[in-house]
Amino acid sequence: MKTKYGLPIALSLLIHVALAMVLLFGDFSMTPKPKPTPVAVSQPIKAVAVNKSAVEQHVKKLKKQKADAEAAEKKRIRDLEKRAEAARKKRADEEQRIKNLEKQRKKKENEKKLADDKAKKARERANAAEKLRKQKETERKNAEQAAAKAKAKRLKEEAEAKKAEERRKKKEAERKRKAAEKKRKEKEAKERAEQERLLAQQMEQEMASRQQARQQQMVSEINRFTALITQTIQRYLITDQATMEGKSCKLTISLAPSGFVTNVKTGQGAAVVCNAAKNAVLKAQTLPVSKDPEVFKEMRTISLTVVPEF
Numbered sequence: 001m002k003t004k005y006g007l008p009i010a011l012s013l014l015i016h017v018a019l020a021m022v023l024l025f026g027d028f029s030m031t032p033k034p035k036p037t038p039v040a041v042s043q044p045i046k047a048v049a050v051n052k053s054a055v056e057q058h059v060k061k062l063k064k065q066k067a068d069a070e071a072a073e074k075k076r077i078r079d080l081e082k083r084a085e086a087a088r089k090k091r092a093d094e095e096q097r098i099k100n101l102e103k104q105r106k107k108k109e110n111e112k113k114l115a116d117d118k119a120k121k122a123r124e125r126a127n128a129a130e131k132l133r134k135q136k137e138t139e140r141k142n143a144e145q146a147a148a149k150a151k152a153k154r155l156k157e158e159a160e161a162k163k164a165e166e167r168r169k170k171k172e173a174e175r176k177r178k179a180a181e182k183k184r185k186e187k188e189a190k191e192r193a194e195q196e197r198l199l200a201q202q203m204e205q206e207m208a209s210r211q212q213a214r215q216q217q218m219v220s221e222i223n224r225f226t227a228l229i230t231q232t233i234q235r236y237l238i239t240d241q242a243t244m245e246g247k248s249c250k251l252t253i254s255l256a257p258s259g260f261v262t263n264v265k266t267g268q269g270a271a272v273v274c275n276a277a278k279n280a281v282l283k284a285q286t287l288p289v290s291k292d293p294e295v296f297k298e299m300r301t302i303s304l305t306v307v308p309e310f
């Protein structure tokens with residue numbers, strides 16, 4: 001505002017100050033100042049006869065000049081007053097114009113403010129409406145997504161339920177099949193067990209029979225080789241009827257698979273018979289043994305009683 005109205009206000013103030021200076025210091029007296037009349041000193045003053053008519057005319061002329069001067073002064077004053085009034089009026093008009101301009105400016109500012117407020121409110125309403133629209137759009141999308149998720153979840157649950165039912169039926173069929181298979185296998189196992197029991201019983205009986213026969217065979221072999229060993233000891237035994245008659249000695253002999261004697265121990269019996277029997281075994285060095293491993297296993301360490309023969 002200062003930039004817009006500063007120059008007119010300054011000019012108005014300068015005009016008023018100039019008028020005031022004119023009114024205060026101007027010379028507005030009605031009597032004209034007499035001009036000095038030059039006096040000639042080089043010539044003698046002469047007496048002149050005054051013409052009354054000429055004097056009156058001259059006085060009239062002077063009065064007229066004075067009246068004209070006064071009228072001119074009054075006119076000048078009126079003109080100054082008119083100019084001062086015009087300047088005052090102009091200043092008042094300028095001030096009024098400035099006031100009007102200020103009012104218009106304030107009015108425009110108020111109108112602009114109101115327009116801005118309206119625009120702001122309109123923008124706020126538009127923003128609120130846009131926000132509400134976006135919110136509703138978001139809610140609609142969320143609802144659609146939720147509905148889609150719910151539908152997908154329902155379809156998934158239905159599919160899972162269908163699969164679960166199929167698995168249940170399949171498991172039930174499998175269970176029944178397994179139960180029937182189990183029952184069949186149990187029956188087969190029972191029949192097989194019975195067959196195996198009968199077979200085992202037969203084999204057991206046969207094995208018992210074979211074992212008995214084998215045992216009898218082994219006993220027979222052991223007895224045979226024991227007799228052979230006894231005969232061998234008798235061959236190498238040095239006897240004395242006077243000291244040995246009616247006496248005996250128990251020997252424990254350890255043998256190698258070849259029949260080689262690895263150790264001889266004497267047990268209960270007469271010392272004379274025991275010494276002679278031990279010497280006879282050591283002298284023989286090798287005794288008869290069976291080639292059958294099972295028989296030899298039983299005879300690896302053999303105990304027998306030596307009774308001298310005469």
